[in-house]
Amino acid sequence: MRILVTGGAGFIGSEYVRSALRGDLPGSAGVHVTVLDLLTYSGNPANLEEVRDHPRFRFVQGDTSDPVVVDEVVAGHDVIVHFAAETHVDRSIASAARFVQTNVLGTQVLLEAADRHRAGRFVHVSTDEVYGSIPEGTWTERSPVAPNVPYAAAKAGSDLLALAWHRTRDLDVVVTRCTNNYGPHQYPEKVIPLFVTNLLDGLRVPLYGDGRNVRDWLHVSDHCRAIQLVLLGGRAGEVYHVGGGTELTNRELTDRLLRACGAGWDMVDHVPDRPNHDLRYSLDIxxxxxxxxxxxxxxxERGLAETVAWYRDNRAWWEPLKNAAPAVAGRGLPRRVTA
Structure with missing residues (x-):
């Protein structure tokens, strides 16, 4: 099987690529993998160092919204696993244009190429954020999308495009929607790696508002295994939820990270909340x-401990990223947060 992985130098995509080429995912023995990645700020070639010289691996630097590049790369592949997306909510609030370009137009270009070349399956990887916020209960796959921030709106648009290509062109599309991921190689603008790397450096961490927002946490390896199960056995035209089974408030998560890093609540700054911050996400799996x-x-508990240990042992991976990246609105990527 020849798999095209878009965004394969990013956090989740690179985990999928490494696991597939190791044969750790169901049905992945002997697969050939091509990664298409533009290598924006969160796409990191170091994430693929393990497989760089693998005989069944190929890397192409390019933009999913470039129809010439995409058409050339899609040809000859049996399946497409589409991770490529702009994902940071704060950045989308500050400037949404890149999110629409990558998440919506990039998906459209890929779908058109997949249709022309009749790719065997198109797995579109999405997020629970497309549903908005739910005060109680859980969303099912039949729940309507109701995004509240530009990032989520762009992902919802790409989801609907993918499902429309199945209905109108009979393209073999499946959509996955996941809860919050964590694990090694996550770019340190997201809450867990930001907090961990700050605390490892003796720096304070920024907690939005009163910290009562609730998220379900999913280890990246579980997410990639679920994607592979959907690729192999999911029904065309269907949406599948992927969750981790542990809902925490951001305050509860912060407490766990403080304890894992040997720090106390004196290292926390309560910062103004993000605009229209969704209170709770919850998926029925x-x-x-x-x-x-x-x-x-x-x-x-084990996943967080292993993640903290990975960041402690891999400063050479994350220190250059934190030194080079600009801060964005809200949490952003600061090395130091003032009170």
Missing amino acids: TKIREELGYAPRVPL
Whole structure:
């Protein structure tokens, strides 16, 4: 099987690529993998160092919204796993143009190329944020999308495009929507690596508002295994939820990270909340469990401990990123947060 992975130098995409080429994912023995990645600020060639010289690996630097590049790369592949996206909510609030360009137009260009070349399957990787916020209960795959921030709106648009290509062109599309991911190689603008790397440097961490926002946490390896199960056995035209099974308030998460790093609450700054900050996300994963046998395997306590240890042991990976990256609105990527 020849798999094209877009955004394969990013956090989740590179985990999928490394796992597939190691044969760790279901049905991945002997696969050939091509990565298409523009290498923007969060796309890191170091994430693919493990497989750089693998005989069944190929890397192409290019933009998913460039129809010439995409057409050339898509040809000859059996399946497409589409991770490429702009994902940071704060950046989308500050400037949404790149999010629309990458998440919506980039998906459209890929779908058109997949249709021309009749790719065997198009797995579109999305997020629970497309649903907006839910005060209680859980979303099912039939819940309507109701995004509240530009990032989520752009992802919802790409989801709907992908499903429309299935309905109008009979393209073999499946969509996955996941909860918050964490694990090694996550770019340190996201809450867990930002907090961990700040605390490892003895720096303070910024907690939005009162910290009562709730998220479900999913280890990146569980997410990639779920994607592979959907690729192999999911029904065309369907949406599948992928969750980790552990909901925490941001305050509870902060407490766990402080303890894991040997720090106290005196290292926390309460900063003004993000505009229109969704209170709670929650996905019902009954469908993927019953149809495909998915269940998360990495308990949050172990996953967080291993993640903290990885950042502690891999300063050479994250220090250049934090030194080079500009801060953005809200949490951003500061090395130091003032009170």
